[in-house]
Amino acid sequence: MIMKAKLLIIMALSMNLFFNACAGPFSKEKGKVLADEWIMPDSALCADLGSGIVETLFATRKVKCYELEGKKKVDVADTEVIKGFVRKGEATVLTVKQLAVLQYILLSDNKSYKQNEIRVESPFIPRLEFEFVGKNKRTASVVISLSDMSWVLIYDGKQQFNYDYYSVDLVNRFCKSLLK
Numbered sequence: 001m002i003m004k005a006k007l008l009i010i011m012a013l014s015m016n017l018f019f020n021a022c023a024g025p026f027s028k029e030k031g032k033v034l035a036d037e038w039i040m041p042d043s044a045l046c047a048d049l050g051s052g053i054v055e056t057l058f059a060t061r062k063v064k065c066y067e068l069e070g071k072k073k074v075d076v077a078d079t080e081v082i083k084g085f086v087r088k089g090e091a092t093v094l095t096v097k098q099l100a101v102l103q104y105i106l107l108s109d110n111k112s113y114k115q116n117e118i119r120v121e122s123p124f125i126p127r128l129e130f131e132f133v134g135k136n137k138r139t140a141s142v143v144i145s146l147s148d149m150s151w152v153l154i155y156d157g158k159q160q161f162n163y164d165y166y167s168v169d170l171v172n173r174f175c176k177s178l179l180k
Helices: 002-028 043-049 051-058 096-107 168-178
Strands: 063-070 080-082 085-093 126-133 139-145 150-155 158-164
Touching: 043 051, 051 096, 051 126, 051 139, 051 150, 063 080, 080 126, 080 139, 080 150, 085 126, 096 139, 096 168, 126 168
Parallel strands: none
Antiparallel strands: 063 085, 063 126, 080 085, 126 139, 139 150, 150 158
């Protein structure tokens, strides 16, 4: 009887040590986004965009998503993001996981910072705006047009560029999941 109790205690302690050893690396990462090391921009991207923009896009943990609609006449109450396009309704706040996906499939991909040699013959009709508010309270908006597969970066109210996004299927699927 005593031998069985000792054996059970030894087995319980062994299993406890085993599970703690296996969980050790993961428990240290608690609160950290799993893909943080994948979504950090490289030095070339930092040099091209500038440290202020990079900090706003990658050091934020809160991003608001707005659906956009075209208007011929913009009312005073409307927030015009790009000429003729205003925010429609309330913002949706992206979860940490959604933000990590957006940063990975669009912002950290060097290929999304180029113009394709063959342009899609479709009008630029922005559908979504992702508003990033940095720690320094500066804002950057990523505006996505699903019609011509391009995106615009607006930083401190000024349009920085308009590029084609590289991962068309992934970006389109991600954006459509956010549209109502």
